[in-house]
Amino acid sequence: REVVHIVLNETVFHPQGGGQPSDKGTIGGIQVDKVTLDRSTGVVTHTGIKVDDSSSLPSPGDMIGLKVDACLRRKLSECHTAGHVVDAAMAKCGLCLPPTKGYHFLDGPYVEYRGTIVSSERADVLEKLSRTFTILLEENIPTKIEMMSKIEADRTCNRLAQNFDFSDHPEETVxxxxxxxxxxxxxxxxxxxxGELKESRWGIKGIKCKRGVVRIKYDQL
Known part of the structure; x- marks a missing residue:
């Protein structure tokens, strides 16, 4: 099968980044398996294989149809949102540790923080985190997405602890x-x-601490 790389003037595909894998789907007769973003140029590249040998490849200026795998997008959106609920549960439990990594892939997602939890307290912390996570799902809290100035973002996101640095953000809005x-x-x-995560039975699965890193594992239970 011929491997194809396509760049469009705009796209509905979400590229891999921020701990979330890329969308998959089709562009014309091409099965798209990976979407990447070059942050230095802003160019999004769709990589896949040509599955329809009878159709020709698109040419510059052509209009072309895009179709995202809606089922996969839904699963990835749930997984990523659940990772944010882990952050919220940590904060509500008084564990305002700086986040260092989010792995929102479906093969064992987790969120990592800088710090530690002493071994004698981990079982109690896990139970408290799991209970808090479940309560947050039961409360069916709406998700909100906003564009903010860097000053406003700093004030909003660092109200509990200085966990995010916006000084190097390349754009004026976040x-x-x-x-x-x-x-x-x-x-x-x-x-x-x-509340949509409650229907899909997301929850916290475990805690692992090693070399100054706390890993909170979560998944569908």
């Missing part, structure tokens, strides 16, 4: 996603409310 009343900078896709 996309802020608020999930379960916890705001943070994010470019990913999300579901409309925390």
């Amino acid at each position: 996309r802020i996603v608020t999930v379960a009343n916890f705001p943070c900078p994010c470019g990913g896709t999300h579901v409309r409310s925390t």
Whole structure:
């Protein structure tokens, strides 16, 4: 099969980034398996294979139809949103540790924070976090997405702890996603409310601490 790379003037595909894998779908007769963003140029590249040998490849200036795999997009949006609920549960439990990494892939998602939780307290923390996570889903809190100035974003996202640095952000505005009343900078896709995660049975699965990093694992239970 011929591998094809396509650049469009605009796209509905979400590229991989921010801990979230890219969308998949089709562009004409091309099965798109990966979408990447070059942050230095802003160019989004769609990579896939030509599955319809009878059709020709698009030429510059052509109009072409795009179709995102809606089922996969939904699962990835749920997974990413659940990661934000982990952040909110951590904050509500008084664990305002700086986040360092979010892995919102479907093969074992987790969120990592800088710090530690002493071993004798981990079981209690896990139980409290799990209970708080469940309560946040039951409250069916709407997701809110806003564009803010860097000053406003700093004031909004760092009200509990100085966890986010906006000084190096290349643009004057920042996309802020608020999930379960916890705001943070994010470019990913999300579901409309925390209640939608309850229907899909998302929850916290475990805690792992190693070398100054706390990893909170979550998944569909």
